[in-house]
Amino acid sequence: MSGLIKPSLGIMNLQQTAQKFQLSRLAPSEELAFFIRHYWIVRWDLRGQEPYIQHVIPNPCVNLIVEPGQTAIYGPGKEKYGHHLEGHGCVFGVKFKPGGFYPFFKQPVSGMTSPLSIQSVFDADPLALEADMFAQENEQQMVALIEQLIRPKLPEQDTQVAFINEIIDYINEQHDITKVDSLCEHFHVNKRTLQRLFDHYVGVTPKWVIKLARIQNAAEMTDVSDKPNWSKLSMDLGYHDQSHFIKDFKSIIGQTPDEYARQAL
Structure with missing residues (x-):
């Protein structure tokens, strides 16, 4: 139901x-x-x-x-x-x-x-x-x-779908995940195999899913914050360079973090 x-x-x-x-x-x-x-x-x-x-x-x-x-x-x-x-x-x-x-x-x-x-x-x-x-x-x-x-x-259930969702859930829960190699190590899967799996089943790369999770997290935190601390936020999301964070944010959101925050007011 x-x-x-x-x-x-x-x-x-x-x-x-x-x-x-x-x-x-x-x-x-x-x-x-x-x-x-x-x-x-x-x-x-x-x-x-x-x-x-x-x-x-x-x-x-x-x-x-x-x-x-x-x-x-x-x-x-x-x-x-x-x-x-x-x-x-x-x-x-x-x-x-x-x-x-x-x-x-x-x-x-x-x-x-x-x-x-x-x-x-x-x-x-x-x-x-x-x-x-x-x-x-x-x-x-x-x-x-x-x-x-x-x-x-309705097709037969495919175990690869469950595996992919386990990986993506892990990415969304572990904010310190920044590299595909970390996923390969945690899930004991070859990097090329993982990339091919995402290409066929998901349509985007695991690297892009990691970036998306971090930027979406940043946008949501911006929505509920009056004065976001970009330096702290970028570090919390695993960025060691604030300019890299701003570049990734704009590539997905289409605006800099400051522009997005001003629009939300």
Whole structure:
């Protein structure tokens, strides 16, 4: 039975966005939970207001997104992206676990450089799915509809998916992890094997996942701090050079830490 789960991280300037849209995240059924992290639903009503662009920090996950005229499967992004909100509307998303889409796709996820048709993977017509999805009366019915679409294509559970998620959970929990070699040592895996595994299953490198975890942590700490101490924060995240921290932050967030902090005020 799907249920409401606590929102995870990734929405930029989260405290400033509450009046612009509503975000729900719901857990998948037990049968699909091996592959899917959660479902997400964004609703907004900005009628009579200026359009709004909500920025989201990238993540190492594939998303199936149901949105009028834009329904498709999207590979992991490598930099922040913005979603244009205007008038009123709703978007439904399936966030697969890192590596969780590969068993459905059976091709290297790194090759997903453009959106993938849902018809090619789930034999579903996007326009028909959009009509059905947004005719549902509540979020639980929306989840039931998408699970009805996915379930016939459910592959065998792949132990590599569990292994990848164990590695990524470790990266997110251990803030002092700064090098891929540390992962190889901890998990007793060859570096080239690990890189090939991430290329096929995740679509991004383990080095990028490490950098993303550190920068996302920095952005979230900035969101809740009135006067961030960049020197201390960069050291806490394992950076020995503050300029390196600023460069990494800007490469993913698109702004320097100072610019991001000023925007959050």
